[in-house]
Amino acid sequence: MTLKQIVLNRRGMIVAVVVVVSSLIGGLINAFILDLPINTALAMASGFGWYSLSGILLTESFGPVIGSAAFFNDLARELIAIMLIPGLIRRSRSTALGLCGATSMDFTLPVLQRTGGLDMVPAAIVHGFILSLLVPILIAFFSA
Secondary structure, eight states: OOOHHHTTOHHHHHHHHHHHHHHHHHHHHHHTTOOOOOHHHHHHHHHTTOOHHHHHHHHHHOOHHHHHHHHHHHHHHHHHHHHHHHHHHOOOHHHHHHHHHGGTTTOOOOOOOOHHHHTTTHHHHHHHHHHHHHHHHHHHHOOO
């Protein structure tokens, strides 16, 4: 694989866009279900599994209750991804990748590589990189 094929991995980019859009839609729906302000729910949905950052940023912006909820939400996403990747990857590689969120380029990468093969690695890195770039930007935007 060339560097261009790795950096501009189409699957990784498409899955990242789908994850961002679907997470924000989920945040909107949960705002109404949980009677939260829309900006708070969207900020919580923008963590994409990066629990060490989202919990801190949301605690500073919205207080310890929202920060803790975001932390546990993102931590649960990562743990569920680790458990479900082996079964999901056989049915839908993109779904398994999307479930990982921002952690697809670090913590869940070995699980993706072991179950999905080496060709899964470039998509996982691109996907995780895009989401990791967007987390602080989106949380700051919705927290302002």
